[in-house]
Amino acid sequence: MDILLLSVIVLGGLGFIFAALLALAADYFRAAEDPRIVKILAILPGTNCGACGVAGCRAFAEKLAAAAGDVLVSGCVSGGVTVVQKLAELMGVAQPTDAHKKIAAVHCWAKVDQRQALARYSGVMTCQSANLVAGGGLMCRYGCLGYADCVLVCPFDAIKMEQGLPVVDPDRCTSCALCVAACPRQIIDIIPFTKRVIVACSSRDSGAVTRKNCPVGCIACKICEKEVPEIFKVIDNLARINYNKPGESGTECEVAINKCPTKCIVKL
């Protein structure tokens, strides 16, 4: 018989036998599975981002079905408030009270032409590599390097580069924190999206040094702290915002935003 035909028959036959075996086995060995797993899986975003701490949405669904607790219900970070609500409803547990939208915030708003160069970097064009070589060639040791590691790592297309600076789209950001881990300068963190105000600088250099390096850096003048002492506090030459203080949409921060001399307190 023709060798070509024979090999097709043999390999096809093998494949068919295995397929039939698997189909039979799948039916015969069907393990009893919690029917809620499928329902949970349908609610989850399905991005397998891993922000919940287990490997993928399927693993999270199994974990949740096995140990129904309201802590786990809010475990899906990237799903946001709606997913947590649906999960709580499905599992019959109380709605977690601290469920509000969080987003990633970039704590450096120095555009590419505002950064002072220390040297010209011409290595591998990632922030990770640039940061290894004498801190990436910028005068500011804390600021954004602009090689877009965070953009590449974002599974939701929520970060765009504009004038060398990552800009987070609040509608798309799910606060999965992959960008937080990707940034070698640690200028991205996850903040509650209630106040809509951030300090757009990470420089812990003294005011004089920061002023020399960057026109939009925090110079630790403490004006914000004087104006709104319950929310702003300058620690290590950098203004910090206490997001735990009550208050919606950041109206109480207006004074500080307007008075900040370098305009590094910004509204999102």
Added chain:
Amino acid sequence: MELFGIFFSALLINNILLIRFLALCSFFGVSTKIDTAVGMSFAVVFVMTISSAVSWIIYHFILSPFHLEFLRTASFILTIAALVQLEELYLRKMIPALYRAMGIYLPLITTNCAILAVAFLAIDYRFGFLSAMVYSLGVSIGYSLAIVLFAYVRERLALAPIPKWFQGYPIAFITAALMSLAFLGFTGMFGL
């Protein structure tokens, strides 16, 4: 005596990881903790033995009679993939404890080159069925031995004061090289 020789030659003298340098991705990937190394070892022993048995049968009773030896790569890959799926289904239903213990490693070794290599080598060496079984058992236990030893070393290395530039994979590669050198010392053992 011959089976004894096959077993120890596969286990030590031709150790699949440290002498033949196969399956190195899992050697570095899952050896950071002893638990994961042991889990992977169990899965490899299990899958390697069964898959080489089935592929031996397929080669000698299906491919050989039709003179289709050249199809062995394709058919072995097919066999191993289907077999691992079957084993997974079976374990999930029948022995859930073992299934949980092996966890992700069982589907992972579908694509492990050592599994395919053993199926090939058992045929290239012209082993009979029993010898092929003993051989694949020896190889898989050799794999377990090497990866568990390596995991012990890496757990110690994680706490050792290693220069920053050698931390992580660099020191792991150096360690693996030294272990490989040590395993070369088994050459000539048992007069093999």
